[in-house]
Amino acid sequence: MRLPDVTALLRRRHLALGAALLVALLLAMLFHGVSRGDAQPSAAPPPVPVVTTRVEQRDVPHWRSGVGTVQSLQSTVLRPQVDGVLTEVLFEEGQKVRKGQLLARIDDRAIRAGLGGAQAALVRDRATLDAARSDLSRLQHLSSDQLVSRQMLEQQAATVQQLQATGRGNQAAVDAAQVQLSYTRIVAPMDGRIGLRQVDPGNLVRASDTQGLVTVQQTDPISVVFALPQDALPQLRQALAAGGAQVQALDREGGQLLAEGTLQVIDNQVDEASGTVRLRARFSNASDQLWPGQLVSVRVRTGQSTGALVLDAAAIQRGVQGSFVYRVVADGSVESLPVTVGEQDGGQVVVQGELRVGDVVVSDGQSRLRPGTVVAEAKPAAAPAAVRRGAAP
Known part of the structure; x- marks a missing residue:
């Protein structure tokens, strides 16, 4: 049995391996050439649309x-100060009233009758007092001629004093009756507005009532x-x-x-x-x-704050390092600047930091920004045609 030629076998393997390497090299060169021919330069990302505002300087309260x-x-609950029947109500609920304006009346006939009796008694006692004074004057003349005793003179003087005291008592009774009569007229104690009425005409009201007639504020x-x-x-x-x-x-x-x-x-x-x-x-x-x-x-x-730097509060961003804003620089990109926030007045806030008057900062659209991002001012959305013409949508 013949053994295979080892040398020839190795030669054939070397030739096959070389051919495979040559094919792989040609394919790699071909792929590299195609890639170089098809590659295009990468385009820059479009500017991010944002809304901006300017830093201003003014006085901020x-x-x-x-x-x-x-x-x-002032608030007053009008309560009756005398007992009687509420005969008349002269106001409307919720009405504005002036100080001293008559609001209600209480039946005053009994009080007027008492006042008339006190006045009559006062007139009677004054007439009696006048007569007693005349008698005292005559007795004083007769006493100077020693025609009357000293005892009679002293008795008449005491009678005059007694009648004077009675007259003062009657005058006090008249004054008290007049005060009671004034209580039957309920007037506004101040300028104000009437509340809801608590008692209707025809009801008996008493000075001890805690509810009151009405409130004036x-x-x-x-x-x-x-x-x-x-x-x-x-x-x-x-x-x-x-x-x-x-x-x-x-x-x-x-x-x-x-x-x-x-x-x-x-x-x-x-x-x-x-x-x-x-x-x-x-x-x-x-x-x-x-x-x-x-x-x-x-x-x-x-x-x-006088001459403070202010900008829209919406421009302020909060981060780990504190508050900051995105300022638009000359090439259209943005940079992050730290700021210290002060007083707020309406929609604007006082800031301190590296900002200057007239600087442009981003007030809307910050979520897509990073330092160096190029931005462009967003155009306001156009109103619908029907709305522009004033027509109903």
Whole structure:
């Protein structure tokens, strides 16, 4: 049996391996050439659309905010001061009244009768007193001629004094009856607004009744009582000493201004439980924007930042290192700048840092930004054609 030629076998394997390597090399060169021919330079990403705002410089007031309750400066429950039948009601519920205006009457016939009797007794006693004084005068003349005894003179003088005392008592009775008669006319004790009537005409009312006839509340001017943290006390006292701090009353949501007034009183103690101090502000209320018992938002002006740098509050971003903004630089890209946030006035906020007046910062679209990102001002969305023409949608 012949053994295979080992040398020839090795030669054939070397030739096959070389051919495979040559084919692989040719394929690699061909693929590299195709790749080089098809490759295109990568395009730059498009600018990110954003909304921008500019840094401005102006005076910014300092405000402290709280929640308050509208309270009447004066509130009175009208109660009867004499017993009697309520004969007449001369007001409408909710009506505005003036001080001294007649509101109701109580039956006064019995009191007038008592007053008439007291006046008659006073007239009678005055006539008796006049007669006694005349007798005393005659006795004094006769006494000088020693025609009457000293005892008679002293008795007549005592009679005159007694009648004088009786007259003063009758005058007091007349005055008391006149006071009682005045109580049958119920008048408004101040300018204000009438509440809901509690008693109808024809009912018997008594001075001991606790319910009262009606309530009158002063509504112009009016006050708001509210509380602020005790750390605002130094600024509040300084503002009050300077003539009164400006106070604004707004609706519950804090959007609509209802009235403007001034701070009047700071309570004489801090509430230990809440760490707040109560305050009272006074407002003109001719248009009845404020109503007793109403809850309102309150803003008190405690100072002012002069010549401060301000921008839209929406431009402020919060990060791990603190607050920052994206400022647009000359090449259209953005850079991140740290800022210190101060007082806020409406939708704008005071900032400190490297910003300058006129700098352009991003106020919307920051979520897609990184330092170096190129941005472009977003165009406002066009209104629908029907809306532009004023037609109903």
